[in-house]
Amino acid sequence: MQEKLQQLKNEALPAIISVKTAEELESLENKYLGRKNGELTELMKGLKDFNPEEKKNFGQILNEIKKELEESINKKREELNNAGFAEQITKEKIDLSQPCLPKKESGHIHPSSIVQKQLEDLFTSMGFMVLDSSELESDYYNFEAINIPPTHPARESQDTFYIKNHENWLMRTHTSANQVRAMEKYGAPLRMITPGRCFRNESTDARHEHTFYQMEGVVIDKNINFGHMKAVLETVAKNLFGPETKVRLRPKFYPFVEPGVNGEVTCLLCGGKGCSVCKHTGWMEIFGAGMIHPNVLNYGGLDPKVYSGFAFGFGLTRLVMLKYGIDDVRLLQSGDLRFVKQF
Numbered sequence: 474m475q476e477k478l479q480q481l482k483n484e485a486l487p488a489i490i491s492v493k494t495a496e497e498l499e500s501l502e503n504k505y506l507g508r509k510n511g512e513l514t515e516l517m518k519g520l521k522d523f524n525p526e527e528k529k530n531f532g533q534i535l536n537e538i539k540k541e542l543e544e545s546i547n548k549k550r551e552e553l554n555n556a557g558f559a560e561q562i563t564k565e566k567i568d569l570s571q572p573c574l575p576k577k578e579s580g581h582i583h584p585s586s587i588v589q590k591q592l593e594d595l596f597t598s599m600g601f602m603v604l605d606s607s608e609l610e611s612d613y614y615n616f617e618a619i620n621i622p623p624t625h626p627a628r629e630s631q632d633t634f635y636i637k638n639h640e641n642w643l644m645r646t647h648t649s650a651n652q653v654r655a656m657e658k659y660g661a662p663l664r665m666i667t668p669g670r671c672f673r674n675e676s677t678d679a680r681h682e683h684t685f686y687q688m689e690g691v692v693i694d695k696n697i698n699f700g701h702m703k704a705v706l707e708t709v710a711k712n713l714f715g716p717e718t719k720v721r722l723r724p725k726f727y728p729f730v731e732p733g734v735n736g737e738v739t740c741l742l743c744g745g746k747g748c749s750v751c752k753h754t755g756w757m758e759i760f761g762a763g764m765i766h767p768n769v770l771n772y773g774g775l776d777p778k779v780y781s782g783f784a785f786g787f788g789l790t791r792l793v794m795l796k797y798g799i800d801d802v803r804l805l806q807s808g809d810l811r812f813v814k815q816f
């Protein structure tokens with residue numbers, strides 16, 4: 474055994490010293506110290522066949538050789554690294570007389586994303602999850618599961634783009650399509666917002682666009698009432714438009730809530746006095762909301778006798794237009810850099 478060890482040491486050390494590349498060094502390291510089948514490792518495994526006295530003796534020698542080999546390998550590795558670095562330095566030359574390269578243009582966040590992120594920050598600070606969902610959606614989640622059956626007149630105002638030969642698939646018309654998906658996935662209690670792109674098949678003008686952004690919010694728990702909803706909506710309005718902002722709720726029909734409201738805030742341009750933007754009413758409509766309809770809770774697998782909740786939706790695109798005073802919605806998706814660079 475002792476002889477074997479001496480032989481291994483005499484062979485390994487000069488081999489390590491004479492390697493020229495990192496790959497060679499690695500294969501040597503494997504050959505002697507590799508966890509599987511390394512020569513030294515195998516000898517160590519064989520120790521168990523010796524008597525205690527020999528085991529102690531050989532074990533000590535083995536450890537010493539192992540240490541010696543490791544040190545020698547590490548030293549060589551450092552040497553090779555330094556040599557590589559020196560070689561790289563001599564190859565790279567810096568030409569100080571070279572003229573400065575033109576500055577690369579860097580991008581920035583689109584105004585729609587700025588407003589979306591601001592709202593996401595606000596809602597996460599109130600304990601809401603931010604959920605994503607697909608833009609291509611089934612008829613079931615976009616309409617049926619939120620209380621808009623095939624014959625419902627609400628479908629009339631939400632024509633969209635259907636997938637050829639797959640009539641049950643469409644480009645979602647609102648982020649409400651994620652309500653029942655979220656209930657199915659997370660159950661109750663639930664506190665989530667879901668921002669994203671929505672689509673409508675309509676002719677475009679300064680106020681209408683086939684592609685736009687919405688943000689939906691849902692809160693479900695035991696004993697959730699209208700007061701909770703108003704508090705959340707007021708917090709959002711004040712965050713967006715300043716602490717003086719007031720919120721007004723007026724009854725409005727949406728198929729997936731009962732009762733439903735149309736949420737208005739004091740006009741941020743005239744402060745409520747009346748101007749052309751608010752059509753001289755002093756109020757601007759910015760969201761729809763209401764208590765989630767029992768049918769929708771049922772579709773989401775939640776018992777409406779146990780749970781109640783509210784849902785709200787913002788037209789994110791509309792908020793962006795109000796915030797930045799943009800008078801034509803088509804500019805936002807135009808890809809026109811002259812427009813986007815202003816923000």
Ligand SMILES: [Zn+2]
Nearest residue numbers: 740743748751
């Ligand atoms: Zn106004």
